[in-house]
Amino acid sequence: MIELLLLVPLVTALLCGLSRNERHIYIFSVAGAIIMALVAIPFCYEAFFEGPIDTWLWYMDSLSALFVVIIVVIVAMVSVYSVDYQRHERTEGELTIKDLRYYHSLLHIFTLTMLLVVIVDSLGLMWIAIEATTLASAFLVGFYKKSEAMEAAWKYLIICSVGITLALLGIILIYASSVGVLGEGMDSLDWSVLSSVADQLDPALVKVAFIFIIIGLGTKAGLAPMHTWLPDAHSQAPTPISGLLSAVLLNCAMYGILRIHLLAEAAVPGFSSSLLVLFGLLSLIVAAIFILTARDLKRMLAFSSVEHMGIIALGFGIGGPLAILGALFHILAHSLTKTLMFFGAGNVIQKYGTREMKDIKGLWKAMPTTAIMIVLGGAAIAGSPPFALFVGEFLILSGAIASGSYLLAGVFIALITLIFAGMTYRIFSMSSGTPQEGLPSGEIGKLRLVPMFLLAAAVLILGLFFPDVISDALGSIVDLFEEMIG
């Protein structure tokens, strides 16, 4: 029964909220995350290999299992990292115990809401869960009491709420289109029911519904014209949180889009995939523009999230077994690499005290281990081969070529190379030269390097090999897509 999985973060949030001294909060937070990971394994295994778990309120098939795995892994990494990150901030007196309690409890509530999004069966409940994630993360974005953080939180809240309202309108229209076929029964918004009857939905309503969904959830997923909140929220939020936002929150919104995309593609073949391709390309173009002239490190990483969300949308838009496998693998690879890069950025910002990339010089000499992580992570995030993101882009490119859209493949290559150039230039010029004098060399904390090593190793291994367990898991999702769309 999946409630147990949801119970763990709730309990950890309460425990963190109530405990008084600092050590307890850390222990509860990390222990809670790890227990959640352990609890999730059997459910995901069952969902991947035995078939979807369909209880009264919850519906967990292989697609949601992938997202559960990502949420669980990244939250574990973030909680371990934020322990060390905040210990440093506490020594500098920026954080009070109250803030710490506030931070860790909100972190686990945020995880709970994200788990809800991917487990729940009915689209309405999914919408409510997404709205809840916005509300939970609004406070995390506005965590620091500075005016910029406030401004970023307000913009995040308003733009995402508007987006989600439009998404609700889309869901209502989907519901309206299904009323004609199913009648008004309680379950006509459940995905399992809708997916079985997807091809008889009223096409006109489904088309308008998907437009609202892609605009609404696209805002949450950071697709191009609606991405404007993303760089502000990520640059002002505490770094572990911006890692969580980039790696997991955007994916949950993409999960919502995918659910409706499956329905819409069955009802009106070709419509939703061309929209996904359009928004994917727009995101790549916007990301390229802003990465080439980026000055702030975390804003650059935020725009790289826009880029990778664009690539994922492009992958699903192109369709075909190759591109879908590529997009799924890209989701996994992107969350791992982006968290690694945000952790690296966190170390750099805490050491240099600034986010301006032109003031950060001589990383190799100041903090060699983080420098290795950032250089390899930078190469990975830019999509160079021995790392996992390249395999994702490779599969999506082969999907595009297999489906015969050569112009799209050409534009894709051009944009990716442009972003590769911009990203690598910034990262490698940060790590060259000599640091400004008076900067003590050496790492800030030891514990924070553990999650970074794990992530770097995972990204490298996934880049070179494709273990069977992952290939079977992603294969089952691809079969799900094929049988719905193919």
Added chain:
Amino acid sequence: MFPEVLPTLLLTLPLLGAFLALVPKGENARVISYLCASISAVSGAIWSLYVLLQGTESYVLPLPSVWGEYAICLDSFGALILLITSLIFASVSMYSLFSREGITARGASLFNLFMLSVVMAMVADHVLLLLVAWETMSLTSFLGVWGNREDKDTSAAWKYLVVTHFGAMLVIASFIFISLESGEVRLSAISGVSSSAGTLVSATLIMMLVMGFGSKLGLLPFHIWMPELYGRAPSAFTALLSSAASNVAVLVLVRAIFGYIGVSDQVTTAMIVMALAAVTALWGALQALVQNDSNRVLAYSSMENMGLILLTLGAAMLFQSYGSSEAAAFAIMAAMFHLISHTVFKSLLLMASGTVRRATGEGNIEKLGGLARTLPALSAVFLVGILAVAALPPFAGFASEWAMFKSLMHAEIITDPAIQMALPLAIATMALATAIASVAYLRLYGFIFMGRPRSQGAACPRPVEINELFPFLPMALLCLLLGVMSLPLLTQLASSVSPLVGLTSVDVVEGWSINMSHMGGLNALGLSIVLAIGILLTFLAVRSLGKRSLARGDTWDCGTQLDARTQYTPTGFSQPLLRVFNKIYDPQTTVSEEPRPSTYIRSVRFQQNLPEIFIDNFYRPLVSGVIFVSTKAKKMQNGSIQTYLAYLMITLIVLLVVLR
């Protein structure tokens, strides 16, 4: 014999070496890592010899990849290139071991990783393995050549990374198309995709492959990274970059064009490739003549040599399109022979110039001179390299350049006269390029080792110990051997190249001389023997005239006291040719006179700089254009929440209205 051990040794030892270099502190760990690298190189050489004797070997690696199992396969064609590259790896690892230059943890581990990726790319039989290995090679070499990470190093190395990445994306796209078109994932199973893909599509494929691999070889539009990088990078990595990386590029390019895609009638593509290669060769030679840094001269010389190789491959495509596979086989064989000899003498020269740079602390040849007297052994080795690269008879460069010239002399195969002009023009550009390049090489040797030292560093250089010269001996010997005993290598090349163009066997070698059927042959061994006898006879004849008396006097100085400044400088040496090709260089010369107290004495400053044409009117406008557009477009994120919501609403309204 137990064949499996060799490839496993070849592929796993570098990993162990890289691990050893990084994890344990202390210098002997790095020495062991270099030893691992050289042992794996030696096992690679033995394995390729084994394959040359026993025939193709292929293994499936137990590692799963996205497109099925990775696999490696080594056929006789690849074995030859792997043999020569392993020898180069062994001697370069010895070089960086003895010269203590690459002894840092980073240098040792990256050397091992680079070697692993090069070897993996050469033996890869799986599409994805080849592409991943190919780009890991450029990533590891980027990290290796990043030098001591000053800002200038980063911009030079970054240009290299971005240009090769763009090239790699082209290669990836074309290989994806090839494997999808043929439905195969194993490279050895793919052949003749052009028959099913049509001529226009295979023409674009070939052009993409040539431009993709050209970015690594220094083909014209993509050559901008080469000179700057060679000037700033550690010499072990430049040696590897110019030899091992180019070997992989040309090997995979030839296999892809002639094997996987198959050339049926690609006359226009062949002409474009030949034109591009010819202009690259000429441009490389002309620029090599005016560079003042020894590594930059060698960078442009690599560009020129790669231009010649691509020119001959273009000619091979032309012959193949006109149906004469035998001439195409001879052209490919000549190109690969030149590639092999280029690997040897270029890495020898780069390592030697690295030693010169470390001994004198000076890279600029304007400040060197007179090193032959203080470092005689090094100058002898450098001379062997220079004679080989300038294609003078007994050495490797001569035999391969001769073969390239002969392979171009088959104009009668081409039927329509308009295309026939291509070959004589190709020969003209090749001859001009080699002539100008030999001037550049002579200038390089002459002004480093001859005359009087022009700087304190050159006057008393750090003495070069014996073990530092140790890696040069096998290379110099190889230069001579390849030149003199080129026969066995050519027979092997001929037999391994012919299946590529669909022939069972091509008899380009008769008796003792390389003889392209009727067109006159070269007996390299005989020629060198006659030359040696000639020199010996003159020596004996002159000695028989009795004891010679040798006196040491001053150089002829017409009465003025000679010092470091009263002798020709490299810039002066290349002025006449610079004036001959004035239009191409269009130098900006500024002559300024400072007023001096006495009216008779004037001090005049002569300052000349040569614009880099490609950077000034192609890359710089491109980059500033992109930056201009993106700064303009950045206004979009102007911070006001109202505009952000307006974007949302406008997209919604537009989509709803348009897609009604």
Added chain:
Amino acid sequence: MIDILGLDIINFLAAAILLISLLVMASVRMGQLVRSFALQSIILAAIAVVLANHTGSEHIYVVAVLTLVIKGIAIPRFMMYTIDRLKMRREIEPLIGIPASLLISAMLIIVAYYITEPLISSGEAVTRNCLAIAFSVVFIGMFMMISRRKAMTQMVGLLMMENGLVLAIISTTYGMPLIIELGVFFDVFLAVLIMGIFIFRINRTFETLDTTFMTRLRD
């Protein structure tokens, strides 16, 4: 299944909602804005009641009561409380002038009708009319957030969009499953609460609620 009288009432009330949203756009003072929003919610509750007793499904009654209580009374009171507490200046400084925004709202209404035309088959004219009005209320709510400076007006704009949504729910599907209705209302209420907290914080950090000052985060 709904007799003619019911349809006329619903059409009339829907038209009234559209009129009020135009009124909101034209409002100059904050008090007027909040009161017209409250009025709109009340009319929405009325439509819900009329529809409920015609279709006989009792959970629409619950929707009506909730709209009336939460959106009709609780939220406007909470907003008035914040206005007094923060001693905000009462005028609404519009970014886009009143006449221009009215014109744009009219165009948005036309677009809404243009969009809904193919959606609902011509049979149920009422639902098509209600859906079109729902769309236009949503568009006007969004435009409201774009064209006004104050943070409070943005909150009101968002709530107007919610009203449009509820109208859409009622008109097309005669009410979603109850659990989802409750969830939506709970979320809306929570959103308003959190926005209120943020408005207090903004007022404390920026000393003004004018969002045009908040443009420090730009590239």
Added chain:
Amino acid sequence: MALIDVIITLTEVLFLLALSPLLSGIIRKIKAWIQCRKGPGILQPYRDIWKLLHKGTVMSKEASWLFLLIPYICLGAMLCLAVMMPVFYTGSSNGIGDMVAAIYMLAIFRFMMVLGGLEGGSSFGGMGSSREMMISAIVEPTLLLSIFSVAAISGTTDLSDISRYFASSGASVLSPSLFLAAAAIFISLMAENSRVPFDNPATHLELTMVHEGMLLEYSGRELALMETASYMRLTIFMVILSNIFFPWGIAMDLEAGALVIAIVAIVLKLLLISVAVAVTESLMAKLRLFRLPNLLTISFTLSLLAVMSYYIL
């Protein structure tokens, strides 16, 4: 490699070695006669070489170990080139190298001589080498292109096969491309051997000398070897011109009568070319250095036209 071939080749090499100083002496004699002065005897070169062979060598302190090796390499290369040349009998070149290899042999000689010039660090050596390199950078491609046209006509690049083909086919083969190639080779001969329009062999005036500048540092027996090598190069160029382009009278098979005719024919042709060289030298004044590229590009275009005309006509 029949024994008779080896003997014939050796005689050919000795014949060339002996004849080359004579030819230079004859050219000097003719030039002096044209300038209405007596001039030294035609055997003067032999006396110079004999005198130099017995003189001691003075070597610059700043010269390296290569300085003394260079003369031997140069003369050795010329001897090897002489072995490859068909002088009397077309079969004698026994296939160790073809025309392209011959041109690279010339390249060694020039490369080593220029290195010798740079040895002492004297500005005259540097100036001579840099100018020699400017000239050779354009002459070498010209030579290669004219070879290509001759190879295209005769279908092979092997020296003896070319001369046998031209000798056996008589007048029918005198196509315009052959004359263009011959003109290009003649200009290259003048350039390579530093005859007047390019450089004045007789002068020691620093600013004008190219060839002499490089030999300035040499003395005694090394100078003798270098002088003989230069003479050999001039003769070999003439042999190329006579036996490859107009090989009439060369012995096709090994019987006494044909060999005698061949010897007479080769001597006559060499004299004829020496006269032609001497006359052109006397008619033209030495060109300014930066006028030379125009002349050299003329020869380059001539050889290019030779190749083009073969294919177009």
